[in-house]
Amino acid sequence: MKPSSFNYHAPASVNDVTALLAEHGDDAKVLAGGQSLVPMLSLRLAAFEHLIDLNKVEGLAGITRSNGTLRVGAVVRQAVAEHSADVATSVPMLAKALPHIGHFQIRNRGTVGGSIAHADPASELPAVALALDATIEAAGPGGTRQIAAADFFVSTWQTALDEGEILTAVEFPVWGPGSGFAVEELTRRHGDFALVGAAAGVQLSGGKVTKAALGLFGLGPTPLRAAEAEAALLAGADAAEVGRVAASGLNPLDDIHASGAYRKQVAAVIVRRAVQAAMQEAGA
Amino acid sequence: MNTRLTAGRYVGQAVKRIEDPRLLAGRGRYVDDVQLPNMLHVAFVRSNVARGNIVSIDTSEAKALPGVHAVYTGDDLNPRVQQFWHTMIGPPIEMGGQTHYAPLKPLAQGDVRFVGDPIAIIIADNRYIAEDAADLVQVEIDPLPAVVGILNGARDDALVHKEKPSNISDTMPIPEVPEVEALFATAPHVFTRRFHQARATNVPMEPRGIVVHYDRYAGDMQIWAATQSVSEWRSSAARLTGLGENRVRVIANDVGGGFGQKMMVTRDEAAVIMAGHLFGEAPIKWTEDRRENLMTANQAREEIFDVTMAVTDDGTLMGAKVFFWEDIGSYPAGAGAGAGLAGGVFPGPYKFPVVLPGGSAVFTNTVGKAAYRGPWMGETVAREQMMDHVAYELGIDPIEIRRKNVIKAEDLPYTTCTTMVYESVTPSETMEQALEMLDVDAFRAMQAEARKEGRLLGMGLAVYIEPSAIAFGILSSDQAIMRMDNTGKVIVAMSTGNHGHSLETTIPQVVAEHLGCDINDVVLVQGDTDSSPMGPGTGGSRSAVIAGGAAQTASLRLKDKILQIAAHMLEASPEDLEVNNSVVSVKGTPAKALPFAMIAPIAYQMPEMLPPGMEMGLEVTARYQPPGPFTWSNAAHVCTVEIDAETGHTKILRYIVSEDCGRMINPMVVEGQIAGGVVQGIGGVLFEHLVYDDEGNPLTTTFLDYLLPTAPEVPDIEIGHIETLSPTLGGYKGMGEGGAIVAPPAVANAIHDALRHLGVHPTDFPLGPSQVLALMNEAAQA
Amino acid sequence: MSDEVIVKLNVNGRDHKVMVEARKLLSDVLRDDLHLTGTHVGCEHGACGACTVIVDGAAVRACLLFAVQLEGSQIVTVEGVTPGDGTLNPFQQAMQDCHGLQCGFCTPGFVVSMTNYLDNNPNPTDDDLKIALSGNLCRCTGYRGIINAARTVAGLPVPANAADGSDH
Numbered sequence A: 001m002k003p004s005s006f007n008y009h010a011p012a013s014v015n016d017v018t019a020l021l022a023e024h025g026d027d028a029k030v031l032a033g034g035q036s037l038v039p040m041l042s043l044r045l046a047a048f049e050h051l052i053d054l055n056k057v058e059g060l061a062g063i064t065r066s067n068g069t070l071r072v073g074a075v076v077r078q079a080v081a082e083h084s085a086d087v088a089t090s091v092p093m094l095a096k097a098l099p100h101i102g103h104f105q106i107r108n109r110g111t112v113g114g115s116i117a118h119a120d121p122a123s124e125l126p127a128v129a130l131a132l133d134a135t136i137e138a139a140g141p142g143g144t145r146q147i148a149a150a151d152f153f154v155s156t157w158q159t160a161l162d163e164g165e166i167l168t169a170v171e172f173p174v175w176g177p178g179s180g181f182a183v184e185e186l187t188r189r190h191g192d193f194a195l196v197g198a199a200a201g202v203q204l205s206g207g208k209v210t211k212a213a214l215g216l217f218g219l220g221p222t223p224l225r226a227a228e229a230e231a232a233l234l235a236g237a238d239a240a241e242v243g244r245v246a247a248s249g250l251n252p253l254d255d256i257h258a259s260g261a262y263r264k265q266v267a268a269v270i271v272r273r274a275v276q277a278a279m280q281e282a283g284a
Numbered sequence B: 001m002n003t004r005l006t007a008g009r010y011v012g013q014a015v016k017r018i019e020d021p022r023l024l025a026g027r028g029r030y031v032d033d034v035q036l037p038n039m040l041h042v043a044f045v046r047s048n049v050a051r052g053n054i055v056s057i058d059t060s061e062a063k064a065l066p067g068v069h070a071v072y073t074g075d076d077l078n079p080r081v082q083q084f085w086h087t088m089i090g091p092p093i094e095m096g097g098q099t100h101y102a103p104l105k106p107l108a109q110g111d112v113r114f115v116g117d118p119i120a121i122i123i124a125d126n127r128y129i130a131e132d133a134a135d136l137v138q139v140e141i142d143p144l145p146a147v148v149g150i151l152n153g154a155r156d157d158a159l160v161h162k163e164k165p166s167n168i169s170d171t172m173p174i175p176e177v178p179e180v181e182a183l184f185a186t187a188p189h190v191f192t193r194r195f196h197q198a199r200a201t202n203v204p205m206e207p208r209g210i211v212v213h214y215d216r217y218a219g220d221m222q223i224w225a226a227t228q229s230v231s232e233w234r235s236s237a238a239r240l241t242g243l244g245e246n247r248v249r250v251i252a253n254d255v256g257g258g259f260g261q262k263m264m265v266t267r268d269e270a271a272v273i274m275a276g277h278l279f280g281e282a283p284i285k286w287t288e289d290r291r292e293n294l295m296t297a298n299q300a301r302e303e304i305f306d307v308t309m310a311v312t313d314d315g316t317l318m319g320a321k322v323f324f325w326e327d328i329g330s331y332p333a334g335a336g337a338g339a340g341l342a343g344g345v346f347p348g349p350y351k352f353p354v355v356l357p358g359g360s361a362v363f364t365n366t367v368g369k370a371a372y373r374g375p376w377m378g379e380t381v382a383r384e385q386m387m388d389h390v391a392y393e394l395g396i397d398p399i400e401i402r403r404k405n406v407i408k409a410e411d412l413p414y415t416t417c418t419t420m421v422y423e424s425v426t427p428s429e430t431m432e433q434a435l436e437m438l439d440v441d442a443f444r445a446m447q448a449e450a451r452k453e454g455r456l457l458g459m460g461l462a463v464y465i466e467p468s469a470i471a472f473g474i475l476s477s478d479q480a481i482m483r484m485d486n487t488g489k490v491i492v493a494m495s496t497g498n499h500g501h502s503l504e505t506t507i508p509q510v511v512a513e514h515l516g517c518d519i520n521d522v523v524l525v526q527g528d529t530d531s532s533p534m535g536p537g538t539g540g541s542r543s544a545v546i547a548g549g550a551a552q553t554a555s556l557r558l559k560d561k562i563l564q565i566a567a568h569m570l571e572a573s574p575e576d577l578e579v580n581n582s583v584v585s586v587k588g589t590p591a592k593a594l595p596f597a598m599i600a601p602i603a604y605q606m607p608e609m610l611p612p613g614m615e616m617g618l619e620v621t622a623r624y625q626p627p628g629p630f631t632w633s634n635a636a637h638v639c640t641v642e643i644d645a646e647t648g649h650t651k652i653l654r655y656i657v658s659e660d661c662g663r664m665i666n667p668m669v670v671e672g673q674i675a676g677g678v679v680q681g682i683g684g685v686l687f688e689h690l691v692y693d694d695e696g697n698p699l700t701t702t703f704l705d706y707l708l709p710t711a712p713e714v715p716d717i718e719i720g721h722i723e724t725l726s727p728t729l730g731g732y733k734g735m736g737e738g739g740a741i742v743a744p745p746a747v748a749n750a751i752h753d754a755l756r757h758l759g760v761h762p763t764d765f766p767l768g769p770s771q772v773l774a775l776m777n778e779a780a781q782a
Numbered sequence C: 001m002s003d004e005v006i007v008k009l010n011v012n013g014r015d016h017k018v019m020v021e022a023r024k025l026l027s028d029v030l031r032d033d034l035h036l037t038g039t040h041v042g043c044e045h046g047a048c049g050a051c052t053v054i055v056d057g058a059a060v061r062a063c064l065l066f067a068v069q070l071e072g073s074q075i076v077t078v079e080g081v082t083p084g085d086g087t088l089n090p091f092q093q094a095m096q097d098c099h100g101l102q103c104g105f106c107t108p109g110f111v112v113s114m115t116n117y118l119d120n121n122p123n124p125t126d127d128d129l130k131i132a133l134s135g136n137l138c139r140c141t142g143y144r145g146i147i148n149a150a151r152t153v154a155g156l157p158v159p160a161n162a163a164d165g166s167d168h
């Protein structure tokens, strides 16, 4: 289990990265935390002639709060975000999702941007980005553009990034007072990818749900937004009903860890638990 | 709570391990740590189909890659093999033995028989280049339908080994005994169940590995290996290559776990030995990677048990028939079949009037079977689950049905219906101790309360008797070669190995206790055929009993000689002397004393001061063979669980063990062995499952798919001890495998108890959340 | 094949210069080139934790890093968290006292991880500890002695039932 050979590049600027990508096309791959990419290289499930390390690129490592959003740079380590007071206060759903990723040694190296760009359907962060309507900032040869999370996750491990583009930051909207969030998942063991997972956010006003966000993971080819269930929540349905609605449209596949039927059945439970916990935090 | 024997100065004490500081500091010496001048590295080309004919192998591109020194295929290596068989099993039928081996060749030739089957071996400057070269070898295989699944294999629609008439390697039908048939025909109750274990694998944290250095001018071979038995490896390497055993040296320094996987030389290792022998230039190293380990190292536990039990109305056992189906894969280590022993020990802790066992071992196009911590353990898995199924059928508490049938002190010595003789076992006592540790009434009350809220709690009990220290054939004995040096310190060489068994501490404990010296003055040398005696190595829960017995005997022999010398010098009789802290003194006259440090140089340097006629030196050997073929230990395990009614997820609440392993040399080490075994057993029920699809593709070749338990999944394991002496020299009983043997049924029975009121009666492993919820759904719809 | 590159590494406070291919994993460079064989390789896909080292103060998997990435970083291995004078650090000592190791293969990974974790989290709860241990696999001990060692260092109660080692 040793990777095939490659040429290593450690550019210092986003422009250098995009120039290298333009030069080498699909012979090149960007390397962030390496927590997903390096195992694939070592297992020789993937091989590239050029690896472009993002870790020394200027300007990708900050967390900044500005009017209504929290901007998390692409190579912010998951552990840094997990322990960031800004993240905890501004985007509690993200803060709650992060400790579910693997183990602390993985989060010490893995990046927020890497997890979202990797777009594993069983990963927590893509579901959080989707649920919260985050905006993905992409840089390419022609400059930067903003991609709505709803448009970003195309299929399993496939995103809307063009071949010459990288993810440079993710902007998460900051919710106002009266909100509550929860991330619930069922794993075989602590730290495993979820068999079934849900990230829920609610905002209450006068005892009524005025804003709802529900992202699902491990339940389809991409992270999923449970829009009908959100609508039910806004219409005053109880958590159990929201769970049933969320599960009803799902069609998860079998794998060695659980059958699709199992995932679908348990999705209703996990969504219910997530909604209950979010409601409770919101003060319901 | 505990029934403990009085501890000695060392034996019976929780002495901290001597080997720990180096291992904790990262200074262990494992096989992959061996770095030799000019050493080259090995990678394999392996089959990616389970069954098929090899159409062509083109190695030219690989050979041309810079940094590649050799590429060998089966055509190169297989014809050079002199003999390939294992001492413990004996030679194959063709060579006058009794064993049906799979047709063993290091590399595949002509056809492939499982995914991972080694086809070619690369020798290169480093592993990176070796893997590059492996990718360049072009292998064309014409795939054929694979034989997957025990019962499919038994149909013989297609053959795994075309040299064999059938996929059934070994079979032993249940004997037809008219009296027993009559008994079953007239018994008040006869119940039948089919239990299925899930394929699991040993997964030592250190994968396999071997360094082979054959120098064709020197004519000798040096091997460093991750093995449990250097003697066996030397014999195997000599047989493979035709070198004299005295031309082969095998060294195993620290070994990162084995659990049975590192006992015998497998085809991969044989290929490296043959490649090293043919190459003859430089040392070559193969370090198995984890994907190889999960795909091509041996597996175990893919087994089906058909159990029929006859009982009276009150649950008294009348008899049982049990048939063991074993999937032995393509190339099992040895013959692979464990049913013989499993059938013999099936009665376990209960008074069965009759048990009729049978079994079939079936080849399939999957990786071969090997011993895994309790290779016969299916008997306990089947029996202990069956006891609960029968109890529930009769409406009796599983505890009560065991109390009714368990062997008690007044029954001893007891000969089972399968002719096993128990002299000193305590199944009833350990069971009662474990139940008391739980407080059954309190648990039942808690369970009832929880059930009112819809929560599912359950408790499982399992009892067993372990055939430890198996002593026949090559396994019968172990030797200690003991030397006191000029300064009064002791080196003892043994055939054991260090793969976690703490012998570097426990053997010095035994020696220091019996010789009367300080433990820091004793060093165990093991794992090197040049210095250690012949012996089967460490495995099969044997070392405390048999190696311990040899060490004890050697210590007493050495002490005897020391006393004779001291008596001569002190002008006393040996009977009037005593030894304390490495000093011999006259009883009652402590001033008349001689330390070992003064006696030892005399033995080596001053013959004139020795008793007349005494041979110089302080060197003794002792070989110990225990009195019987088995030394029986026993234990009872109790597990409580809570199952999430909505997700099927099982959480273990408490795990309790009561163990009788005779006199404990080191209770801390005993508890470590128990805890490790229990967690492997828990893994086999709740997490671990080595999965093949219908085409014979392995689906669990990483640690993200093959799930080992981790710290948050395991409970605090509570352990009680009962110490009753075994008939062996030190009164020890082996216990290394027991935890892994009883934990599976204890956990399964707890899950059964939590769910039975819902009509769920599990029989198959694994019992992960998906399986448990499926059973609950099924029962709800029924 | 790509060319070898010169990589400067600071390991356990010492500067090293090695010539390796860019694809060479940090775990392999530590073991083969610097002969620091305490860093063990148990899976090479980030799942077992045996290769854990500390990079710039944070415990990470050495099998998921290329040595070439680490110029300018401070790397500490199991050899570096060991005092070096023949004594053991507090977690190592607790591991011996609580019988937290058998074959010892997983041990350096646990030692590095928990030394780093307990340095950064001196007051964990019992659950925190078990979760912190979840990234390291051990096949021998059933984690019993390891959890108890971590509890000992964190000042948390250890179940009375466990037989602890004594000095002799």
Ligand SMILES: Cc1cc2nc3c(=O)[nH]c(=O)nc-3n(C[C@H](O)[C@H](O)[C@H](O)COP(=O)(O)OP(=O)(O)OC[C@H]3O[C@@H](n4cnc5c(N)ncnc54)[C@H](O)[C@@H]3O)c2cc1C
Binding pocket: A029, A030, A031, A032, A033, A034, A035, A036, A037, A038, A054, A074, A075, A100, A101, A102, A103, A106, A109, A110, A111, A112, A113, A114, A115, A117, A118, A120, A122, A123, A124, A125, A161, A165, A166, A167, A168, A191, A192, A193, A194, C045, C046, C047
């Ligand atoms: C044992 C283990 C357990 C894990 N458990 C979980 C878990 O429970 N949940 C979970 O979500 N993850 C888990 N992970 C994966 C981990 O979260 C990874 O960190 C994450 O998936 C990828 O982030 P990275 O920074 O390591 O990216 P890398 O591995 O470096 O890259 C991953 C992919 O994303 C691309 N990429 C990375 N950054 C960018 C960018 N800025 N722009 C464009 N493309 C980019 C890379 O080219 C590559 O294709 C686990 C990993 C391990 C080893």
Ligand code: FES
Binding pocket: C040, C041, C042, C043, C044, C045, C046, C047, C048, C049, C050, C051, C052, C061, C062, C063, C064
């Ligand atoms: S070897 Fe790096 S995590 Fe297993």
Ligand code: FES
Binding pocket: B205, B256, B257, B500, C100, C101, C102, C103, C104, C105, C106, C107, C137, C138, C139, C140, C141
């Ligand atoms: S001590 Fe052997 S793997 Fe942990």
